[in-house]
């Protein structure tokens with residue numbers, strides 16, 4: 001098998017060279033692009049603060065596949081298995097509810113020490129960590145409002161939670177030598193007709209200003225805000241809408257998070273990247289797959305995932321875009337979900353890196369749209385898969401679907417015992 005992959009790679013290398021693409025250069029670039037895997041696929045967004053509590057905030061993990069991680073040790077073991085099947089650089093994206101503590105800790109009192117095991121694990125695996133305050137699944141978010149709450153005390157609780165989260169995020173960056181991107185997403189919104197759409201947005205703006213007022217070293221910590229169109233139970237009005245967050249990130253020069261499931265069904269984030277990149281210092285992507293709604297299905301190697309990768313590569317946004325994932329499917333093996341989605345995001349990046357972009361851009365600039373379309377379609381069937389398999393081999397991970405055997409073995413011996 002190894003020999004076949006090597007032979008196929010040599011042929012593919014020549015084939016790509018013939019269209020002016022250096023496969024080694026493409027792989028060298030791919031080696032610099034970490035994908036931040038989200039911890040919450042492993043346990044259906046429950047976390048370890050109150051795993052028996054309901055998932056609220058208008059998001060839902062549907063399904064009841066056996067073997068969900070029940071504690072941080074299990075979750076790390078599952079991540080180890082998933083990461084061993086995914087080539088190239090990776091990061092881990094943690095939510096605040098994934099803290100570890102012997103006794104209950106209020107969200108506004110969380111500290112770096114509650115994430116010490118995660119940092120230790122990340123060091124062992126040479127991973128960067130990213131972070132998120134958790135502004136949902138909590139009694140003080142039950143009426144659908146957090147940072148935009150009209151009750152000052154409740155609002156302050158969530159402000160303090162986000163401030164504490166920034167310190168944890170910065171501690172990750174400091175200890176691991178790579179900035180942690182902290183994404184603020186709040187579920188705040190209304191189920192039905194909303195008379196005052198302005199005041200909650202004023203309150204959210206002021207709350208975010210307060211949260212971000214302490215300057216933290218960008219070598220350790222970077223801020224981002226995530227917009228949304230609607231959530232379950234917040235169908236009519238979302239405070240942190242697309243326009244709100246784009247305006248906020250632009251005016252405050254913080255990162256903007258674009259989640260593929262957070263816009264109208266015919267809108268795509270691939271088309272937003274080049275527009276937003278003009279105005280915001282950085283983008284955080286939550287690559288996801290909406291099916292009719294923000295359903296957070298596992299990422300496919302589909303047109304939109306490919307288009308997102310093309311935008312990063314064609315515009316050379318490598319330093320400006322942080323690539324993260326956001327899906328949670330509880331109806332299939334959760335480790336397989338991570339592996340499928342992350343491998344697909346990386347395959348899309350590789351295919352984009354193997355595109356003869358300069359030639360295509362030249363055709364476009366010459367208004368030769370016929371040749372542009374012809375070449376775009378022809379290059380889809382160039383042997384990118386041989387390059388992918390060679391890269392998997394170099395990274396000591398299964399090149400083809402045989403990774404599934406390992407997941408099935410793990411299910412039989414580990415997950416089935418839970």
Ligand SMILES: C[C@H](O)[C@H](O)[C@@H](O)C(=O)CO
Nearest residue numbers: 040045059132185259326
């Ligand atoms: C759990 C995540 O923070 C959450 O999915 C958020 O990023 C989101 O996309 C909410 O719809």
Ligand SMILES: [Mn+2]
Nearest residue numbers: 226259286326
């Ligand atoms: Mn998201």
